[in-house]
Amino acid sequence: MNQNNKSGQTTGHKLASPTISQKTRGAAIRAQRRNQDDANKVVNQYADASQKTHRRANIIKDEAEKLKLTFLGGLEDVGEKNMAVIEYDDQAIILDCGNNLNIDLPGVNYEINDTAYLETIKHKIKAYVITHGHLDHIGGLRHIVPKFPAPIYGSCYTIGITEKSFADNETKDNKDFTPEFVISNLDSHEQLKIGLFQVEFIRVTHAIPDAAAICITTPVGRIVATGDFRLDPEPLDHRPTDITRLKELGDQGVLLLLSDSSYADIEGRVPTESTLQQTFYDIIDRAEGRIFVAAFSSNMNRAQMIINAAVAAGRSVALDGRGMLSYADVAVRQGILKVPKGTIVPITQAATIADDKLLVMCTGGQGEPNAALQRMSGGEHKSIKLHAGDTVVVSSSPIPGNEVRYDMIGNKLSKLGVHLFRHPTHELDGCGALHVSGHARRGELREMIQLTRPKFFIPVHGGALRRSYHAELGIQENILRQNTLLPDNGDSLYFTGEAVEQGGQVSHGSLLVDQTGSVVSGLVVKDRLMLSEQGILTVILTVDKKSGQLLTSPDIISRGFIAMRDSEELVGLLRTELRRAVQQRFKRVDLDRFKTEMRDFITHFLFDQTGRSPIVIPVVNVIGGKVMTKTVHAEKQPTAEAKAVDDQKRFQEMRARLLGQDQRD
Numbered sequence: 001m002n003q004n005n006k007s008g009q010t011t012g013h014k015l016a017s018p019t020i021s022q023k024t025r026g027a028a029i030r031a032q033r034r035n036q037d038d039a040n041k042v043v044n045q046y047a048d049a050s051q052k053t054h055r056r057a058n059i060i061k062d063e064a065e066k067l068k069l070t071f072l073g074g075l076e077d078v079g080e081k082n083m084a085v086i087e088y089d090d091q092a093i094i095l096d097c098g099n100n101l102n103i104d105l106p107g108v109n110y111e112i113n114d115t116a117y118l119e120t121i122k123h124k125i126k127a128y129v130i131t132h133g134h135l136d137h138i139g140g141l142r143h144i145v146p147k148f149p150a151p152i153y154g155s156c157y158t159i160g161i162t163e164k165s166f167a168d169n170e171t172k173d174n175k176d177f178t179p180e181f182v183i184s185n186l187d188s189h190e191q192l193k194i195g196l197f198q199v200e201f202i203r204v205t206h207a208i209p210d211a212a213a214i215c216i217t218t219p220v221g222r223i224v225a226t227g228d229f230r231l232d233p234e235p236l237d238h239r240p241t242d243i244t245r246l247k248e249l250g251d252q253g254v255l256l257l258l259s260d261s262s263y264a265d266i267e268g269r270v271p272t273e274s275t276l277q278q279t280f281y282d283i284i285d286r287a288e289g290r291i292f293v294a295a296f297s298s299n300m301n302r303a304q305m306i307i308n309a310a311v312a313a314g315r316s317v318a319l320d321g322r323g324m325l326s327y328a329d330v331a332v333r334q335g336i337l338k339v340p341k342g343t344i345v346p347i348t349q350a351a352t353i354a355d356d357k358l359l360v361m362c363t364g365g366q367g368e369p370n371a372a373l374q375r376m377s378g379g380e381h382k383s384i385k386l387h388a389g390d391t392v393v394v395s396s397s398p399i400p401g402n403e404v405r406y407d408m409i410g411n412k413l414s415k416l417g418v419h420l421f422r423h424p425t426h427e428l429d430g431c432g433a434l435h436v437s438g439h440a441r442r443g444e445l446r447e448m449i450q451l452t453r454p455k456f457f458i459p460v461h462g463g464a465l466r467r468s469y470h471a472e473l474g475i476q477e478n479i480l481r482q483n484t485l486l487p488d489n490g491d492s493l494y495f496t497g498e499a500v501e502q503g504g505q506v507s508h509g510s511l512l513v514d515q516t517g518s519v520v521s522g523l524v525v526k527d528r529l530m531l532s533e534q535g536i537l538t539v540i541l542t543v544d545k546k547s548g549q550l551l552t553s554p555d556i557i558s559r560g561f562i563a564m565r566d567s568e569e570l571v572g573l574l575r576t577e578l579r580r581a582v583q584q585r586f587k588r589v590d591l592d593r594f595k596t597e598m599r600d601f602i603t604h605f606l607f608d609q610t611g612r613s614p615i616v617i618p619v620v621n622v623i624g625g626k627v628m629t630k631t632v633h634a635e636k637q638p639t640a641e642a643k644a645v646d647d648q649k650r651f652q653e654m655r656a657r658l659l660g661q662d663q664r665d
């Protein structure tokens with residue numbers, strides 16, 4: 001983003017009385033425009049539905065007997081709001097409906113897919129079919145399903161988590177809405193009839209219980225969507241990917257494979273998860289003080305291993321982190337997570353348990369700013385403060401793109417003097433492996449293609465680069481190059497049993513959601529970004545109506561621009577210049593024009609003096625003259641002055657409010 005390089009510190013500068021040249025005015029305007037452009041660019045990366053809408057028109061006119069597949073999200077990054085729409089005739093199925101938590105915008109919690117396209121096909125939507133319970137696959141449901149109601153299909157655990165996400169996050173949009181759920185057995189190969197589609201859920205191993213690939217049989221052929229998967233022959237729950245069924249489907253003929261590309265840039269295969277159990281036994285058996293294990297909150301196999309080792313060492317287990325409690329709660333109720341009675345203690349009682357009898361399982365291994373491990377290491381946690389002698393186990397690798405935060409929490413823990421075990425440095429730390437990824441590497445991706453032998457292939461998830469590696473791998477596995485497709489978010493494709501045609505782009509983009517669960521406008525976020533770049537300066541001018549002169553010294557309030565107490569000289573000069581500028585302009589123009597001219601004047605003055613362009617808000621308070629509307633109408637500048645009188649009370653209130661705040665400086 002643009003940073004002005006002139007210092008905002010004005011103390012000690014020799015300030016010249018400004019004679020603002022045309023050149024300075026031009027530069028000030030350009031600087032403001034740059035700020036706006038920067039803010040636009042940042043927000044448009046996310047909230048870009050309106051910009052991208054109909055960028056390319058739909059080019060297929062005749063849709064008869066063609067299957068339309070449209071990607072609304074999921075193709076641009078790791079963990080990005082997965083969602084695709086499958087349409088035939090007057091019926092549609094939505095495949096996954098996620099959110100994206102990797103959003104770095106002020107006050108924004110996550111993004112979901114823009115629903116403008118769904119609006120155009122809402123009469124067709126028959127079902128949401130969901131591969132698994134990670135938020136990038138289910139996080140949009142509670143916002144989108146109430147607007148476009150249809151039953152949600154998934155495995156028992158996926159539905160359990162989704163149901164909880166609706167119940168725990170009531171907003172005004174979903175509080176009166178009761179979602180309809182259909183649970184599918186992952187092992188019986190049941191065929192669910194949804195309109196003219198048939199849907200089958202097939203068990204896969206991932207990093208959450210009951211993950212599934214989905215086979216959708218359509219009038220033009222079978223689509224297999226793998227969801228997120230790996231091919232671990234020995235997962236802890238003894239429920240490996242149903243390779244036999246995938247091969248059967250391959251034998252029967254698969255039209256299209258959509259496959260997970262998250263680790264398509266890593267050779268080999270993900271090591272089996274079963275090797276990790278011994279590491280946890282070893283570390284937990286040896287440790288003397290308290291033990292803290294940070295793991296992904298939804299990975300219940302990992303939670304089971306940690307609990308097994310804690311129980312074997314005679315330790316009680318406390319869980320911390322809202323996400324971890326939610327996922328564990330559903331897993332215990334469904335009999336997936338097995339915990340001997342009396343093992344779990346509330347985190348609030350952790351302090352009452354002897355150090356060598358306690359293990360805390362928590363979130364925050366990725367260095368997430370507000371997660372439990374971060375708060376415990378910074379002394380901001382209600383019940384626990386980490387200290388030397390504790391053992392901390394980070395049972396994860398950095399998620400691609402999150403390496404910096406992952407390192408920061410490592411540094412922080414190291415400074416505290418805890419015994420630290422992390423997966424990437426496990427050999428140095430003196431223990432076995434602590435993590436396996438939930439996403440297939442190239443060897444497994446190759447096997448998935450060999451099992452299903454699709455005619456068409458679309459690599460999904462993981463971003464453009466990893467998807468292109470995956471596409472090349474498909475071509476090596478004998479899929480025709482012209483049948484290997486790399487669409488973008490928003491692209492639609494039309495399939496017959498034999499061919500595929502480009503269908504152009506549909507409306508797509510993001511809706512930004514804040515901490516309350518409400519959608520926040522891109523315009524508001526742009527303002528926040530501009531404020532965060534250069535700050536804001538409010539100038540309150542009290543003008544005598546008759547004389548056109550300032551009645552009092554202007555009130556000047558700065559937020560995020562300059563520290564007033566360090567900038568007396570600049571502020572003094574601005575006051576002097578304001579006096580002159582008001583006198584020159586007030587009588588000459590109407591009030592709206594006066595405000596605009598004052599804003600420009602102040603903007604140019606500040607740029608000339610500091611090289612910065614904060615947002616400037618002039619507030620004009622006109623005193624004197626009759627306040628009767630009739631009288632005002634009779635005068636020469638009726639509109640502006642009537643406004644001034646109406647606004648007077650509001651301005652005074654605002655002034656009191658702002659000045660009240662200013663005294664905190």
Ligand SMILES: [Zn+2]
Nearest residue numbers: 132134206228
């Ligand atoms: Zn996943």
